[in-house]
Amino acid sequence: MPTIELLWWEGCPSTPRALDDLRAAVAEHGLDPGVVVVREVATDDDAAREAFVGSPTVRVDGEDLFPPGDDEPVGLTCRIYLLADGRISPTPDPALLREELSRRLTA
Amino acid sequence: MTTGTAAPTFQLTDTTGREHELAARAGSPATVIVFTCNHCPYALAWHGRIAAVADDYAGRDVEVWCVSSNDAARFPADSPEAMRERVEAEGWRMPYLYDETQDVARAYGARTTPHVFVLDGELLVRYEGAPDADHDDPSLDAAWMRSALDAVLGGSQPDPAETEPVGCSIKWRP
Numbered sequence: 001m002p003t004i005e006l007l008w009w010e011g012c013p014s015t016p017r018a019l020d021d022l023r024a025a026v027a028e029h030g031l032d033p034g035v036v037v038v039r040e041v042a043t044d045d046d047a048a049r050e051a052f053v054g055s056p057t058v059r060v061d062g063e064d065l066f067p068p069g070d071d072e073p074v075g076l077t078c079r080i081y082l083l084a085d086g087r088i089s090p091t092p093d094p095a096l097l098r099e100e101l102s103r104r105l106t107a
Numbered sequence: 108m109t110t111g112t113a114a115p116t117f118q119l120t121d122t123t124g125r126e127h128e129l130a131a132r133a134g135s136p137a138t139v140i141v142f143t144c145n146h147c148p149y150a151l152a153w154h155g156r157i158a159a160v161a162d163d164y165a166g167r168d169v170e171v172w173c174v175s176s177n178d179a180a181r182f183p184a185d186s187p188e189a190m191r192e193r194v195e196a197e198g199w200r201m202p203y204l205y206d207e208t209q210d211v212a213r214a215y216g217a218r219t220t221p222h223v224f225v226l227d228g229e230l231l232v233r234y235e236g237a238p239d240a241d242h243d244d245p246s247l248d249a250a251w252m253r254s255a256l257d258a259v260l261g262g263s264q265p266d267p268a269e270t271e272p273v274g275c276s277i278k279w280r281p
Contacts, residue, residue, distance in 0.1 A: 011275060011276045011278075012275055012276075013149075013273060013274070013275075014148075073183075075181070075182075077146060077182065077275075078146070078147050078148055078149070078275045079148070080146075080148040080151065081148065087152065087243075087245070088148055088151040088152045089148060089152060089242075089243060090147075090148035090149055090152070090242070
C-alpha cells in the first residue's frame with residue numbers, strides 16, 4: 001500500500017479543498033480515502049526537515065506529486081499551482097491531481 | 108475594521124519611489140486599499156480582476172492602491188525589489204505600496220492577501236472583505252468590489268458591506 005500524504009500549513013486556507021480533491025482522487029482508484037495521511041508542517045524547522053515548499057503538498061511514498069523546481073525555496077508559505085488552463089490556483093488542478101496520482105499508483 | 112468608521116490615514120511609498128498620502132484622497136469619489144502580495148496564490152488569482160477594476164473606474168477618479176505588508180525578511184518574494192520587478196514586468200497601472208513597519212495593515216485589521224477596503228470621499232470605510240465570492244471563478248469579476256464602488260459613487264450603502272476575506276494570512280514579523 002503506497003503512503004499518500006497531504007502536508008499542510010495553517011497559514012493557507014487551501015487545505016480543506018486540497019484534501020477533498022485528494023480523497024476523491026484516491027477513491028477513484030478504489031482505495032479508501034481514509035488512507036490519506038494528513039500532516040501539519042508547523043515551524044520553519046519542520047519545513048526545512050521536510051523540504052516543504054508550501055501548502056498544500058501531496059506526496060506518494062515520499063515523492064512530491066508535483067515536483068517543485070530546484071530554485072523553489074523551502075519554507076512556510078502557500079504553494080502556487082497552475083491549473084490546466086494556465087490560471088494560478090492555491091490547490092492542484094483536480095484533473096491533473098487524478099492523472100498524477102494514477103501515474104504514481106500504477107507505476 | 109468596522110465599516111462606517113474612518114479609515115486610518117497613512118503615507119507610503121510605491122515601487123517608483125513616489126509617496127502616496129491617503130489624506131490627499133479626501134474629497135475624491137472613492138479610494139480602494141487592497142492588501143496583497145507577490146507570493147500568495149489567492150492574491151495572484153484575484154489580481155487580474157482587481158487590476159481590471161482599477162482600469163474600469165479610473166475615469167471616475169477612483170484610485171486602487173495595493174499595499175504589501177508581509178515580512179520581507181521571511182518572504183523574500185515580497186521584498187521591495189521583488190515588488191518593483193513585478194510591477195515593471197506586468198506593467199501595473201496601480202501603485203504598489205510597501206508597508207515595511209506593518210503599521211498600516213495593523214491599523215486596518217488586514218488579515219489576508221487579498222483584503223479589500225473601499226473608502227468613500229470622506230475616507231470612511233464602506234466595504235471590507237474579499238473582491239468576490241471565489242478566487243477560482245474569474246467570471247465573478249470582483250463583483251463585491253465593483254458593487255461597493257458603484258454604491259459609494261451613487262451615494263448609497265454597499266450591500267454587502269462586509270464579507271469574509273479569503274487568502275493567505277498576512278505574514279507578521281516575529
